């Protein structure tokens with residue numbers, strides 16, 4: 764019985780193969796690297812620049828005593 768290596772699409776044997784379904788350790792690393800690359804590709808959404816709204820200088824904040 765054999766499966767196709769996800770990395771190189773060659774036949775990978777299951778017998779004595781510690782990196783099954785990959786055909787070799789190298790192919791396993793290749794596939795792993797692919798996964799990591801996709802994970803690292805995070806859309807740069809949170810761009811909080813120029814959002815200083817926490818300064819106590821708004822109108823009505825200084826005349827508050829009776």
Ligand SMILES: [Zn+2]
Nearest residue numbers: 768771786790
């Ligand atoms: Zn392979």
